[in-house]
Amino acid sequence: MTTTAIKTFYPRRGRVSARHEDAAARLRPRYGLPPGPVTSERPLVLEIGSGMGDATAAMAAADPGRDYLAVEVHFAGVANLLSLVEEHELDNVRVYEGDAVVLLTERIAPGSLDAVHIYFPDPWPKPRHHKRRIIRPELVALIRSRLAAGGVLHCATDWAEYAEVMLEVLSADPGLENTCEGFAARPEYRVLTKFEQRGVEAGREIFDLVFRAVPTAGS
Template sequence: MSIRTFHPRRGRLSGRHHDALDRLHAVHGLVVADLVGPLDLVASFGRSAPVVLDIGFGMGDATATMAAADPGRDYLAVEVHTPGIANLLALIERDGLTNVRVATGDALDLARRCLSENSLDAVYAFFPDPWPKTRHHKRRLIQPDHVALLRSRLRRGGRLHCTTDWAPYAEVMLTTLQADPELVNPHDGFAPRPAYRPETKFERRGLRAGRPAYDLILVRR
């Protein structure tokens, strides 16, 4: 059995969130565990367009903002936190977004079983759990085998963009990503925050606590 890189949390759902799940999940959502074989991205989005895999989107505000500003690409957003899933579904309806699909489940399972090689334009992993205790490091998303899997799903020239505000994890991320033989870092170490990545409430809390965010953007050869 594979080791989870996340801690499942349901959380409490508001009436708005219950309504979003009840009405919108069948339209804009999918469940990773229910998928059999490769996911047909063209059928899922109703068009052929570059696809971004957005891993662990939290409450979905950044995903909705990016998708609204980037209508030429489709966003496959994957999360395990039920309130966040419900919130993003509500944002999709509120903003009239047609280029977002919400996947419930394990992003690595989705990539491994359901996404073809060279099928993605970008992979975003913003603020994954740093699992700071040494005994939990095996649960971290960014480690060699996981990076190789995600990179294999990128087209050549596609971007793998990770962000963390946990400085020790940032250094490990940098070393791990740069060690992958098929990824190139066009920056001298960490990258400046690109304009397309919105600053979130989570990030602002970290900044107030003295934890700046570190962006790592690498490109597949």
């Protein structure tokens, strides 16, 4: 079974506003990811599951020395982020609508990423759906292989059970080392989103995991 055989997301489009349709049509040629291998003149951060894009836009604006590639499968989020990139005149963001696993496998070279951010991925809480989680050994190995030495894989979740699984899976990868003892405090660069704030107000604990890519035997 290949890493692309089981989808980590459920595709849906739903109702889209005219503003989003217009933003996508106008701005994809300018801010969308061009065909071919992914390249960047600056250190590159891959955002897997950028949602509506507010956090990605804010982090990119505060971090002009790096490029951000935001990956999202839902059209409304892609269109909203394109609008934010235009509104804030960001020159360090590109947006890709599609499967991050396919992108990693086919278009991102090994050792080419400075960081990968995976914030609040679908926890797929039902046991029969756990196989769809993005933090599972074979996908973690793929993600880690695309990180440069010293590159950071930063995950966050508000599902305690998934957090424990994440910690176990990431700790077991021979090419990753935990930068903390267990879970990390939320780094200042990770923007507090409305989604996260609602979770905090509802009493849910937020878990951050910050791991670094390290050389492995034979590498």
